[in-house]
Amino acid sequence: MRSFWALPLRRQLVIAILLLLVPVLMAALWSGLATFDERRDDLGEQARIIARTTAAYVNRDLRDLDLMAARLAKDPAVLGLDSSGVQKLFTTGATGRAPILRLSLIAADDRPVAEVGTTDETLESGTWAADVRRRKTRIVQAMRSSPSGQLRYVVLAYPVVDSGSVVASLGVYLNLQSVREAFDSLALPPEAVINIVGNDGRVIARSLNPERYVGQSLSAVRGSPGMEPVEPHAAAGLDGVDRMYGEALVPSGPWIVSVGIPTTLALAGSGSLWARTFLILVLGLIGWLAVALVLSRRLGASVGHLDKAAQRIAAGDFSPIEHTPMLSRELSEFQNAFDLMLRRFNESRQALDAQMAEERRMRRELESLQGQVIRQERLAAVGQLVSGVAHEINNPLQAILGFAELLQMQDDVPDGVKADLRLIQKESARACAIIRNLALFARQTPGEAEPLLLRDVINSVAELRQRRLESEDIHLIVDDGSARQVSAVLTELQQVVLNFVVNAEQSILSSGRLPGRVTVRTYDRDGHVVLEVEDTGPGVPPEHEARLFEPFFTTKPVGQGTGLGLSVSYGIIDSLGGRIGYRRASAGGSIFYFELPAAPVSLDDTAEVRLKPDITTVAHNPSPVARRP
Numbered sequence: 001m002r003s004f005w006a007l008p009l010r011r012q013l014v015i016a017i018l019l020l021l022v023p024v025l026m027a028a029l030w031s032g033l034a035t036f037d038e039r040r041d042d043l044g045e046q047a048r049i050i051a052r053t054t055a056a057y058v059n060r061d062l063r064d065l066d067l068m069a070a071r072l073a074k075d076p077a078v079l080g081l082d083s084s085g086v087q088k089l090f091t092t093g094a095t096g097r098a099p100i101l102r103l104s105l106i107a108a109d110d111r112p113v114a115e116v117g118t119t120d121e122t123l124e125s126g127t128w129a130a131d132v133r134r135r136k137t138r139i140v141q142a143m144r145s146s147p148s149g150q151l152r153y154v155v156l157a158y159p160v161v162d163s164g165s166v167v168a169s170l171g172v173y174l175n176l177q178s179v180r181e182a183f184d185s186l187a188l189p190p191e192a193v194i195n196i197v198g199n200d201g202r203v204i205a206r207s208l209n210p211e212r213y214v215g216q217s218l219s220a221v222r223g224s225p226g227m228e229p230v231e232p233h234a235a236a237g238l239d240g241v242d243r244m245y246g247e248a249l250v251p252s253g254p255w256i257v258s259v260g261i262p263t264t265l266a267l268a269g270s271g272s273l274w275a276r277t278f279l280i281l282v283l284g285l286i287g288w289l290a291v292a293l294v295l296s297r298r299l300g301a302s303v304g305h306l307d308k309a310a311q312r313i314a315a316g317d318f319s320p321i322e323h324t325p326m327l328s329r330e331l332s333e334f335q336n337a338f339d340l341m342l343r344r345f346n347e348s349r350q351a352l353d354a355q356m357a358e359e360r361r362m363r364r365e366l367e368s369l370q371g372q373v374i375r376q377e378r379l380a381a382v383g384q385l386v387s388g389v390a391h392e393i394n395n396p397l398q399a400i401l402g403f404a405e406l407l408q409m410q411d412d413v414p415d416g417v418k419a420d421l422r423l424i425q426k427e428s429a430r431a432c433a434i435i436r437n438l439a440l441f442a443r444q445t446p447g448e449a450e451p452l453l454l455r456d457v458i459n460s461v462a463e464l465r466q467r468r469l470e471s472e473d474i475h476l477i478v479d480d481g482s483a484r485q486v487s488a489v490l491t492e493l494q495q496v497v498l499n500f501v502v503n504a505e506q507s508i509l510s511s512g513r514l515p516g517r518v519t520v521r522t523y524d525r526d527g528h529v530v531l532e533v534e535d536t537g538p539g540v541p542p543e544h545e546a547r548l549f550e551p552f553f554t555t556k557p558v559g560q561g562t563g564l565g566l567s568v569s570y571g572i573i574d575s576l577g578g579r580i581g582y583r584r585a586s587a588g589g590s591i592f593y594f595e596l597p598a599a600p601v602s603l604d605d606t607a608e609v610r611l612k613p614d615i616t617t618v619a620h621n622p623s624p625v626a627r628r629p
Contacts, residue, residue, distance in 0.1 A: 055250045108168060199253065203218050246258075450487065450488075486576075493572070545582060579594065
């Protein structure tokens with residue numbers, strides 16, 4: 001009820017009118033249903049009358065056959081089993097009687113005496129003679145069909161009694177097609193159907209589609225398997241059409257005549273009444289709505305204008321309201337007071353906005369100056385640190401590099417040792433290059449870029465970290481799906497990938513999730529080459545994600561990280577025109593990635609790329625690093 005009173009006035013009036021129409025609609029619906037039921041009962045009674053009429057016609061024809069058979073059974077030629085005399089009698093009796101397919105006389109010893117037929121079809125002539133002798137009364141056999149299926153018939157069998165004993169059996173084969181032709185003389189509504197049901201519950205004659213439905217059981221439609229007529233009822237026929245069925249008994253059969261009239265006729269009869277009632281309701285509804293709209297229009301327009309002004313102000317538009325004529329003096333005074341309040345509010349708001357704008361300008365200038373000071377201090381610290389580290393480390397690295405070259409020149413050094421010395425020489429040279437690139441990065445001086453494949457970068461990093469990862473029970477997996485080159489400095493990308501792998505290794509070790517897994521994957525996407533490093537560690541806390549690439553920021557314990565790895569990596573990727581970032585893995589770990597623009601591919605480069613072997617997955621045991629024998 002509270003929600004109803006919260007609705008607009010016009011909607012309240014419309015709902016009230018609709019609620020008043022509910023009982024009227026229910027009464028109209030009840031009237032239409034009652035009319036439909038009455039009309040349907042009329043159809044049921046009409047179906048029963050047609051069924052009785054049809055049953056009388058069929059019973060009359062059967063009685064004629066009974067009288068003919070009674071005369072034949074008393075004829076001396078039949079009693080004397082005179083074959084030639086019976087043949088003449090049968091010929092005379094069958095002449096002019098279209099329903100008779102065959103007349104047959106069988107002696108008590110099952111000897112055929114005479115037979116006259118009007119068709120060449122083979123008809124069954126077996127069991128009815130014995131049944132008549134056993135029962136000593138007239139019988140009607142169930143429906144039969146000829147081998148070709150063109151003829152459907154029933155056998156009316158009569159006993160021939162002489163001196164109290166059955167001396168022969170007389171059979172009259174009745175063509176059911178002639179029974180169906182009797183339906184044509186009846187005036188039936190459209191889609192009405194007449195079924196004649198035999199004593200076995202099957203349809204022996206039908207007015208609609210007899211070739212499809214004759215022979216099917218009508219028990220489901222009748223609702224009763226017996227041979228007694230049932231009261232008129234509604235049911236779906238064999239063809240699925242809803243009809244009102246009425247029944248009558250053919251005593252000479254005994255057969256049931258079932259007549260069905262479609263219930264759509266009842267719906268059509270009651271539809272006109274419902275249409276008139278509905279038209280009256282629609283006209284009344286239109287009149288009531290017109291009255292409601294006229295009464296609420298003026299009041300709704302005044303209140304709606306003030307409501308729109310309030311909604312506009314709530315949305316942030318504080319412009320003066322537009323004055324319109326109000327319904328009454330009270331509403332006009334309310335509109336003037338509302339406008340005065342809005343004007344004073346705008347004056348106060350403008351003064352406050354000017355003051356806040358000045359404060360925001362001063363705060364932005366202060367924050368900009370503070371940021372510049374912090375960046376300058378950090379850059380200065382990074383430059384000093386890199387210069388000192390480069391100077392201190394470069395001299396011992398040069399010594400290591402020189403001694404490694406001298407040892408390789410000695411002839412008595414085993415080949416396995418020489419392989420290790422070459423690795424020492426290679427990594428020492430790379431360390432020197434990294435130190436030089438760090439110095440260049442600190443001075444914001446880019447190195448020499450050249451086209452290269454990320455698989456070469458990954459292989460060099462794997463050679464360096466594979467043995468360490470194996471000793472810590474961490475699997476290194478490489479999923480290389482990239483075929484494009486990037487324009488970059490090899491040592492710079494080596495440093496970025498190495499930072500990613502080392503961070504993943506330390507994350508797994510610090511969490512204790514062993515055995516662990518580090519996956520390095522590459523793929524091409526929209527003209528870029530993407531490299532991702534995923535680990536099975538705990539991931540980065542959400543509150544630290546925004547600061548991952550800031551200089552000197554680290555989530556590692558004191559003494560285990562300087563906070564420069566990711567910030568230096570950020571500078572390298574940014575200088576190459578790429579993008580670097582972090583996201584959480586679906587399994588809960590971390591994914592650090594970068595993407596670089598793919599280098600233009602020439603025909604020579606394409607051929608060169610195809611000649612290089614593909615990098616396979618680097619698991620825990622297989623390693624691209626040369627092992628000692």
